[in-house]
Amino acid sequence: MTMRKHMLGWAVVAAMALPMAAGAQPIPLGHLMDLSGGTSDVGTPFAQGVNDTFAWVNKTRNGVAGRSVNVLAHDYGYQAPRAVSQYQAWSRDRVVGIMGWGTADTEALVRFVTRDRIPYVSGSYSAALTDAAGKSGRQGVEATPYNFFYGPSYSDALRAMLQWAADDWKAKGKPGRPKYVHMGANHPYPNSPKAAGEALAQELGFDVLSPVTFALTPGDYTAQCLTLKNQGANYAYLGNTAGSNISVLRACQTAGVDVQFLGNVWGMDENAMKAAGTAADGVVFPVRTAAVWGAQAPGMANVQAISRISDAAGTAYRPVHYVAGICSAMLMVEAMETAAANGGQVTGERIRDGFYARKDWIPKGFEGVCVPSTFTANDHRGQLNVTLYRSRVAGDTSQGSVKDLVAAGTIKLEPVTTVALPRKAEWLGW
Amino acid sequence: MPSLAPAGDYRSSYREDMTIFLTRNSRIGLLIGIVLVACAPLALGRYELGLLINIGFLGIAALGLNILVGFTGQISIGHAAFFGFGAFMSAWLHERWHIPVVFCIPLAGIATALIGLVFGAPAARLKGLYLAIATLAAQFILEDFFARAQWFTGGVAGRITEPFELFGWRADREESYLYVVLAAVIVMYAFAANLMRTRDGRALVAVRDHYLSAEVMGVNLAYYRTLSFGIASFYAGVGGALYAHYLLFVSVEAFNILFSIQFLGMVIIGGLGSIMGSLMGAAFMVLLPEVVQVGADALAGGAIDRALKLGSSISFLREMAVGLAIILFLIFEPNGIVHRWQLIKAYWKLYPYSH
Numbered sequence: 001m002t003m004r005k006h007m008l009g010w011a012v013v014a015a016m017a018l019p020m021a022a023g024a025q026p027i028p029l030g031h032l033m034d035l036s037g038g039t040s041d042v043g044t045p046f047a048q049g050v051n052d053t054f055a056w057v058n059k060t061r062n063g064v065a066g067r068s069v070n071v072l073a074h075d076y077g078y079q080a081p082r083a084v085s086q087y088q089a090w091s092r093d094r095v096v097g098i099m100g101w102g103t104a105d106t107e108a109l110v111r112f113v114t115r116d117r118i119p120y121v122s123g124s125y126s127a128a129l130t131d132a133a134g135k136s137g138r139q140g141v142e143a144t145p146y147n148f149f150y151g152p153s154y155s156d157a158l159r160a161m162l163q164w165a166a167d168d169w170k171a172k173g174k175p176g177r178p179k180y181v182h183m184g185a186n187h188p189y190p191n192s193p194k195a196a197g198e199a200l201a202q203e204l205g206f207d208v209l210s211p212v213t214f215a216l217t218p219g220d221y222t223a224q225c226l227t228l229k230n231q232g233a234n235y236a237y238l239g240n241t242a243g244s245n246i247s248v249l250r251a252c253q254t255a256g257v258d259v260q261f262l263g264n265v266w267g268m269d270e271n272a273m274k275a276a277g278t279a280a281d282g283v284v285f286p287v288r289t290a291a292v293w294g295a296q297a298p299g300m301a302n303v304q305a306i307s308r309i310s311d312a313a314g315t316a317y318r319p320v321h322y323v324a325g326i327c328s329a330m331l332m333v334e335a336m337e338t339a340a341a342n343g344g345q346v347t348g349e350r351i352r353d354g355f356y357a358r359k360d361w362i363p364k365g366f367e368g369v370c371v372p373s374t375f376t377a378n379d380h381r382g383q384l385n386v387t388l389y390r391s392r393v394a395g396d397t398s399q400g401s402v403k404d405l406v407a408a409g410t411i412k413l414e415p416v417t418t419v420a421l422p423r424k425a426e427w428l429g430w
Numbered sequence: 431m432p433s434l435a436p437a438g439d440y441r442s443s444y445r446e447d448m449t450i451f452l453t454r455n456s457r458i459g460l461l462i463g464i465v466l467v468a469c470a471p472l473a474l475g476r477y478e479l480g481l482l483i484n485i486g487f488l489g490i491a492a493l494g495l496n497i498l499v500g501f502t503g504q505i506s507i508g509h510a511a512f513f514g515f516g517a518f519m520s521a522w523l524h525e526r527w528h529i530p531v532v533f534c535i536p537l538a539g540i541a542t543a544l545i546g547l548v549f550g551a552p553a554a555r556l557k558g559l560y561l562a563i564a565t566l567a568a569q570f571i572l573e574d575f576f577a578r579a580q581w582f583t584g585g586v587a588g589r590i591t592e593p594f595e596l597f598g599w600r601a602d603r604e605e606s607y608l609y610v611v612l613a614a615v616i617v618m619y620a621f622a623a624n625l626m627r628t629r630d631g632r633a634l635v636a637v638r639d640h641y642l643s644a645e646v647m648g649v650n651l652a653y654y655r656t657l658s659f660g661i662a663s664f665y666a667g668v669g670g671a672l673y674a675h676y677l678l679f680v681s682v683e684a685f686n687i688l689f690s691i692q693f694l695g696m697v698i699i700g701g702l703g704s705i706m707g708s709l710m711g712a713a714f715m716v717l718l719p720e721v722v723q724v725g726a727d728a729l730a731g732g733a734i735d736r737a738l739k740l741g742s743s744i745s746f747l748r749e750m751a752v753g754l755a756i757i758l759f760l761i762f763e764p765n766g767i768v769h770r771w772q773l774i775k776a777y778w779k780l781y782p783y784s785h
Contacts, residue, residue, distance in 0.1 A: 036746070081677060081680075108587075191586070
């Protein structure tokens with residue numbers, strides 16, 4: 001009996017000593033996820049991508065500079081106040097960086113992360129987060145030296161889609177001025193690109209209709225579709241995430257509305273295409289990875305390895321947001337590695353400088369998957385090339401999994417064009 | 431309800447009849463409690479202090495609701511909206527007029543009281559379910575106002591505000607803000623305890639116990655019902671203002687109807703018509719999710735998790751536990767935690783001859 005007690009005691013001691021023997025404290029990193037709130041439809045695959053990536057980095061690369069990354073993940077239900085209180089709770093854990101999510105919470109936390117010097121990679125691509133030095137002089141836009149994101153800003157993505165729409169209108173040879181309408185909830189996230197989009201639409205010769213509001217949650221949006229029909233809208237921007245956009249697409253299909261929908265980057269994915277069925281056919285939206293699941297690319301092997309972290313069988317189909325989650329997390333990983341290089345400390349400031357260390361930055365091993373980003377101390381618009389895809393749904397999607405439907409070609413992501421936007425100073429922070 | 435007062439009524443003066451503390455020990459106990467909380471920063475981490483602060487400002491707002499529901503017998507399912515109004519008001523006063531936060535907090539309370547009087551006006555004539563629906567209107571009207579009044583709330587994006595500051599002492603950490611909240615709790619609770627000893631306080635209780643009798647005795651029903659709403663809103667406003675300067679960010683999302691229901695939950699679980707019960711209810715509501723979280727974390731990845739295939743649904747346990755707690759309390763302890771606490775005290779006081 002005593003023998004067993006002794007052994008147990010030694011085992012405990014050994015278990016406690018092991019991490020110390022490795023000589024490295026884990027690096028604490030915060031991760032705000034939305035698994036249960038208004039944007040959980042796309043928040044879940046994104047968060048899974050982020051978590052799997054860090055687990056993969058810990059497993060195969062021995063963490064960052066020999067220290068494992070301790071990801072403190074928290075589901076905040078897309079409620080900014082909860083995110084702020086979680087942020088304050090994390091300050092006791094001395095997190096060196098945060099993988100964040102929504103626009104409302106990221107913008108609310110800007111002052112805090114700037115004060116505490118904590119690099120913050122958000123799932124929000126709000127243009128207000130790009131004015132790193134606060135030099136744009138726009139009202140209400142603050143300096144965001146610690147905010148980064150992987151992808152074109154919402155405003156830039158919308159600008160690219162509007163340019164495509166203007167060309168599309170000409171190509172189709174339709175008469176008169178096209179009509180553009182912004183649709184979304186009254187929430188910081190759908191509101192973010194509203195002014196920028198409407199201004200450019202005006203410039204490009206669109207008639208801008210008054211915006212149409214629909215909630216972030218699924219519901220009956222027939223009234224909104226009838227508004228579109230009555231006003232004769234030609235191009236409609238869907239500012240919400242996939243779940244509620246599906247409701248709009250289906251309602252508009254039923255109401256027989258003939259509108260070219262332009263989706264936000266979070267507004268469409270393979271899951272949404274399956275759920276919406278043929279109603280989702282033809283939606284144009286930006287994709288911020290060079291390859292989607294199942295495509296051939298040099299970096300795809302690593303993406304599949306990461307996917308197997310949470311899907312050992314390797315059979316799951318991963319939507320575009322999962323892959324974007326990987327690329328976002330890899331930016332953080334490599335910035336941390338740069339901070340740790342040459343025996344450096346992994347501190348917030350050094351990680352931030354790590355984001356500036358590379359030009360046309362593609363995380364190593366993810367070539368052909370992640371798109372190059374460039375951050376500078378004044379300008380956090382990492383990407384200005386916007387790749388547009390069109391969703392193609394050929395038939396009934398109610399049977400079979402997303403994987404089967406993609407394999408059968410019922411669901412297809414069809415590349416449309418890539419729009420290269422100029423790095424205009426007056427578009428910074430807007 | 432077992433009383434801690436000695437058997438028989440030995441009070442021989444009005445002064446004794448008016449006492450807040452029935453026994454000397456309860457006074458000492460309260461002082462020890464305050465000293466313990468004041469010493470908490472020495473022993474507790476920032477997270478635990480954050481929980482204490484939460485209990486503090488929620489307890490203040492819950493006390494307001496208890497005065498309305500527990501003492502006056504009215505109902506309100508718009509308490510979170512008043513809480514939010516206080517939060518926005520304090521942030522706005524500071525941002526727009528540069529009033530020091532220390533004055534913003536009581537001013538926000540007064541402004542919320544005025545709003546409460548407006549929305550409480552129907553209470554002069556309505557009661558029961560009809561009043562509940564009238565206060566529901568306050569909830570939705572105010573929530574919509576928060577989302578649209580850009581100048582006041584910063585719109586849907588919310589408003590960032592500054593920490594509490596007094597003579598250069600900045601309470602921007604849990605360690606320091608705890609004292610601000612503690613002071614507010616003492617002041618507000620002392621005020622409520624004294625209010626209940628006054629003519630007005632007794633009038634409120636009379637309205638609750640039997641409004642017709644109260645009216646026959648000369649209590650102005652309309653006046654006291656509306657007053658109760660004003661007081662409840664004042665407490666909600668102060669609680670909200672304390673919340674604003676703790677979180678340093680106020681957003682409309684926080685003040686939804688669910689939060690209003692949660693306030694009702696605090697009051698019911700704590701004990702209707704009890705001053706201390708409000709604080710106990712707030713403490714219960716704050717700590718329960720933490721306890722469940724610990725349980726859920728322990729469960730995650732374990733045998734039960736695998737057997738039931740809980741996976742990510744485990745995070746919903748937290749929400750379910752709160753609902754379950756309210757149901758269990760209604761069944762087994764309808765008088766609230768404070769009643770259970772009195773039973774425990776009485777047991778030890780009378781030990782071993784408890785019968």
